[in-house]
Amino acid sequence: MTNSLDRALRERALRVVPGGMWGHMHAKDLPEGYPQFFARAEGARLWDVDGNEYLDFMCSWGPVILGHHHGEVDAAALAQLQKGDAMNGPAQAMVELAELMVELIPHADWAQFEKNGTDATTTAVTIARAGTGKRKILVAQGAYHGAVPWCSPSLVGVTSEDRAHILTYTYNDVDSLNAAVEAAGGDLAGIIASAFRHDYGQDQELPTVAFAQAARAAADAAGAALIVDDVRAGFRLDLGGSWERVGVRPDLSAWSKSIANGYALSAVTGNDRFRAATQSIFTTGSFWCGAVSMAAAVATLTILRRDNAIAHMEAMGTALREGLAALSASYAIPLRQTGPVQMPMVLFEDDADRRKGFAFCAAALKAGVYFHPQHNMFLSAAHTGADIARALEAAELGFRAVRALAPVAA
Numbered sequence: 001m002t003n004s005l006d007r008a009l010r011e012r013a014l015r016v017v018p019g020g021m022w023g024h025m026h027a028k029d030l031p032e033g034y035p036q037f038f039a040r041a042e043g044a045r046l047w048d049v050d051g052n053e054y055l056d057f058m059c060s061w062g063p064v065i066l067g068h069h070h071g072e073v074d075a076a077a078l079a080q081l082q083k084g085d086a087m088n089g090p091a092q093a094m095v096e097l098a099e100l101m102v103e104l105i106p107h108a109d110w111a112q113f114e115k116n117g118t119d120a121t122t123t124a125v126t127i128a129r130a131g132t133g134k135r136k137i138l139v140a141q142g143a144y145h146g147a148v149p150w151c152s153p154s155l156v157g158v159t160s161e162d163r164a165h166i167l168t169y170t171y172n173d174v175d176s177l178n179a180a181v182e183a184a185g186g187d188l189a190g191i192i193a194s195a196f197r198h199d200y201g202q203d204q205e206l207p208t209v210a211f212a213q214a215a216r217a218a219a220d221a222a223g224a225a226l227i228v229d230d231v232r233a234g235f236r237l238d239l240g241g242s243w244e245r246v247g248v249r250p251d252l253s254a255w256s257k258s259i260a261n262g263y264a265l266s267a268v269t270g271n272d273r274f275r276a277a278t279q280s281i282f283t284t285g286s287f288w289c290g291a292v293s294m295a296a297a298v299a300t301l302t303i304l305r306r307d308n309a310i311a312h313m314e315a316m317g318t319a320l321r322e323g324l325a326a327l328s329a330s331y332a333i334p335l336r337q338t339g340p341v342q343m344p345m346v347l348f349e350d351d352a353d354r355r356k357g358f359a360f361c362a363a364a365l366k367a368g369v370y371f372h373p374q375h376n377m378f379l380s381a382a383h384t385g386a387d388i389a390r391a392l393e394a395a396e397l398g399f400r401a402v403r404a405l406a407p408v409a410a
C-alpha cells in the first residue's frame, strides 16, 4: 500500500485547514495506515488518492445506502442538474419527495427539507418548543444529535446557558426517563431519542418496547412532543421509521444521512399536531431548496422500496455477524457484536484501550477491507455475498494480528 499523495495532502491541509481536518472523520483517530483522502467510489468499493482499493463498511458514515455512485440515483440527480439545482425556489421534486415520505412514514402528515442532520434535529426541537410553548427538552446521556451548542458532545465554546433547558435521561431506562420528566415539571416541550442507542465506542442497544412506550406515554401526559432522531438509522431498519419496529410512533422525526444516497439533504417529518407550529417558526437555508438532492432522494427511496433493500442488507449483515462470531470462536478471541446487523458495531472484550480493535482493523485494511474499530459500521444494498466472504477473509487476518499482540505487562 502506498500513501505518498495522502501524506502530501495532509501536510498541505495542515497549513490551510485548522488541524488538517475537523471532527470525527479525522484519520488521526483511526489506526495507522488509514487514508484521509479518497479519489473515487463505486458500489461497495472506494479508492484512496494513492489508488488503494477498499471494500467499504462505512458507506460515508451512513449516507451511501444503495452503494456508491449508484447509476439510477445519479441519473435522476444529473437529469435535475441539467434543468436546474439552485433556483429561486424548489423544483417539483420537493413536492414529489414530501408526498413519497408521507406515503412511506406512517406518523408523517408532512415533511420539510434542510441540509444536515443537525439542521433537522435542531428544527424538530424548535418545533416542539413552538408547538407546546414550553422549554425543556429531554436528551439521552451520551446520544449524538449534532454539532451545535444544544447537543454538541464537546463543551468547548458552549455556555451553560446554551444548555439551560436540556435535561438528560438514560436510554432504555424507564425510571430515569420518568425522573427527567418529573424534573422538567410543567415545562416539558419534548423528548428526543435516537432510533437506537448508538453512542460512539459503546455497545449498541435497540430500544425496548417498554422504553419506547414509556417515552410515548410521558410525552402524551405532558402534552409534549416525542421526537425520534432517525438521522443515522433512517431507511436502513424500516422505511416507515425505525420505531415502527417497536410499534411506537413519534410526533416528529429527523432524517438525513441515507435519504438521498449521499447527496446532501435532511428532513423533518411530523404529524398534524405540529403542522401549525412548524409553519410558525422561522427556519430557512440558502441551499435548502436544492433540487438535485431532492431528485436523488425520490430515486433513492423509490429504489429502496422497489428492491426490498432492507431485507438484503439484513441478510448480508447477518452473514457478516455469523462469520465474525465463528472466527471469534475459532480463535478464542471474544467479540461483542451489537446493534442491528445492517449497522454492525464490533468491539473486542477486554479492549478498553482499543489495542485489539486497532490491530484487527489495521490488518483488515491492509487486506483491502475498510472496517471501523469503534464506530458502528454500515452495510449498503451493494454488498454481495462474495463481498462478505472477502470481508471475512480479511477479518481472519485481523484475528491473527490480535492473537500476535504482545501481552500487556501486568
Ligand SMILES: Cc1ncc(COP(=O)(O)O)c(C=O)c1O
Residues within 6 Å of the ligand: 115, 116, 117, 118, 119, 121, 144, 145, 146, 147, 194, 229, 230, 231, 232, 233, 256, 257
Ligand atoms: C443520530 C444522529 N443525529 C444527528 C446527526 C447530525 O447529522 P449531521 O452530521 O448531518 O449534521 C448525526 C450525525 O452523525 C447522527 O448520527
